[in-house]
Amino acid sequence: MSKQTLTITDNRTGQTIELPIEHDTVPAIGLRQLKVQADDFGMMLYDPGYTNTASCKSQVTFVDGDKGILRYRGYPIERLAKESTFLEVAYLLLFGELPTASKLTDWNARVMAQTRIDDGLKNLLQTFPADAHPMGVLISAVAAMSTFYPEAKQVHDSETRLRQVLRMLGQLPTAVAFAYRNGRGLPAIEPDAALGYSDNFLHMMGFAGDGDGGIDPVLARAMDVLFVLHADHEQNCSTSALRNIASSDADPYCAVAGAIGALYGPLHGGANEAVLRMLAEIGDVKKIPAYLDRVKGREVRLMGFGHRVYKNYDPRAQIVKKIAYEVFDVTGSNPLIDIAVELERTAIEDDYFVSRRLYPNVDFYSGIIYQAMGFPVEIFPVLFALGRTPGWLAQWMELMGDAEQRIARPRQIYLGEGERPYPPIGERG
Ligand code: ACO
Numbered sequence: 001m002s003k004q005t006l007t008i009t010d011n012r013t014g015q016t017i018e019l020p021i022e023h024d025t026v027p028a029i030g031l032r033q034l035k036v037q038a039d040d041f042g043m044m045l046y047d048p049g050y051t052n053t054a055s056c057k058s059q060v061t062f063v064d065g066d067k068g069i070l071r072y073r074g075y076p077i078e079r080l081a082k083e084s085t086f087l088e089v090a091y092l093l094l095f096g097e098l099p100t101a102s103k104l105t106d107w108n109a110r111v112m113a114q115t116r117i118d119d120g121l122k123n124l125l126q127t128f129p130a131d132a133h134p135m136g137v138l139i140s141a142v143a144a145m146s147t148f149y150p151e152a153k154q155v156h157d158s159e160t161r162l163r164q165v166l167r168m169l170g171q172l173p174t175a176v177a178f179a180y181r182n183g184r185g186l187p188a189i190e191p192d193a194a195l196g197y198s199d200n201f202l203h204m205m206g207f208a209g210d211g212d213g214g215i216d217p218v219l220a221r222a223m224d225v226l227f228v229l230h231a232d233h234e235q236n237c238s239t240s241a242l243r244n245i246a247s248s249d250a251d252p253y254c255a256v257a258g259a260i261g262a263l264y265g266p267l268h269g270g271a272n273e274a275v276l277r278m279l280a281e282i283g284d285v286k287k288i289p290a291y292l293d294r295v296k297g298r299e300v301r302l303m304g305f306g307h308r309v310y311k312n313y314d315p316r317a318q319i320v321k322k323i324a325y326e327v328f329d330v331t332g333s334n335p336l337i338d339i340a341v342e343l344e345r346t347a348i349e350d351d352y353f354v355s356r357r358l359y360p361n362v363d364f365y366s367g368i369i370y371q372a373m374g375f376p377v378e379i380f381p382v383l384f385a386l387g388r389t390p391g392w393l394a395q396w397m398e399l400m401g402d403a404e405q406r407i408a409r410p411r412q413i414y415l416g417e418g419e420r421p422y423p424p425i426g427e428r429g
Helices: 028-033 077-083 086-095 101-112 119-125 134-148 158-183 197-205 217-230 237-246 252-264 271-282 285-296 315-331 336-347 351-356 363-373 377-400
Strands: 005-010 015-020 061-064 069-072
Touching: 015 028, 069 077, 069 086, 069 315, 077 217, 077 315, 086 101, 086 158, 086 197, 086 217, 086 377, 101 158, 101 197, 119 134, 119 158, 134 158, 134 252, 134 377, 158 197, 158 252, 158 377, 197 217, 217 315, 217 363, 217 377, 237 252, 237 377, 252 377, 271 285, 271 336, 271 363, 271 377, 285 336, 285 351, 315 363, 336 363, 363 377
Parallel strands: none
Antiparallel strands: 005 015, 061 069
8 A cells, every 4th residue: 555645845945744644634734844944933824715624524514516416424415305304304414313213203392392482582683673684683693592591601511512402403493483573563473393393484484375374385395305405514614614613612602603694695695695686687588698798707796606615516406496396386486487597507508607617506596495485585594594503513513522623723824014113193104
């Protein structure tokens, strides 16, 4: 077997170092030995946006972006989306194995038993302006939970950790639905723990689809599958934000609130909202070529397209596209689907997108479904956050049990002024 090391020669000095290779990586700290002068700091890696830096070892989610593969704990996303419920997938992400039937029944009951929210949280949710963006409200709600459950600070106690996991899974949909209805002057609908996770969420939102007070099973299943598809995606922007925050032993509410903040941006989870606004702006399939000219002229980005990791079809986007038509059979079609399908067809044949390997991502079709189900555009990123919560929590649990992890603290290349004399205020230019 060949030697599992990497030999690096510093051509400034002729110094050669040998670094161990493990899992196709080398320890970045090994480069620090490379110095020109003995008192130099030593060499570092420069990697803005962490395009080629592994920050952790993880067993939760596998993505092969070139082949368009996504697996949670080894199970293909296609199979989980077909066979599993969202809470079953949450269990899988958190504990590493699919639950048996009796464990799943118990798990569902334990999460659903946590769906009532504190009166203090209700009071807080009533203080936001009616037009407050739901992501700002959700960030505040999750951060506020840190004050209601101070025991959450005991991040190194596994039983305390699990209690916070159950609270977050159970309470977040209730907080979202409460804030949504309150913002519209509608009375709150209490959670019904006898329902499934997604049925209960749609029930609390007031989306009884079939007119007799129940939720249409096709819509409830579509919601559940969309949550499954969003449940984890390894070390993306929001998960990395969560790991960074939690690496200081901050409590999980603060860490998840920070992750939601990272998700809010239009380059990440805010893209589903941005796609809908883009499709509405295009407004007509005839206007697609002109819009793509603006994209290619770098005036705007084609939202819902492109991905840091996928250089092939995002497998989630294909499932979402299929669900769209199932939902439209119940709700009636969303006219924006025709624009989206034609936009995708035109873009994936265009050399600009082909040469850059840009394909639809999970956000391209999801908003069209949410809109057909009755969700307002600004709540779309919140739906992403609800789906991603078990993934964030699974990554947090993994981090807390990882003896190799330390507080996240990147380095910089300082290019500012050297030391200079301090001018008194009257002598400044
Ligand atoms: N529209 C037009 N051009 C694009 C797009 C796009 N959506 N995405 C990438 N490109 C181009 C870039 O301009 C760049 O071209 P260049 O090499 O000629 O300069 C090239 O493709 C590479 O793009 P980067 O920005 O370097 O790719 P990066 O990995 O940094 O960004 C990102 C990935 C942020 C997702 C990007 O593709 C994007 O902005 N997409 C639109 C927003 C979006 O849909 N975000 C959701 C992502 S999925 C998720 O977070 C759940």
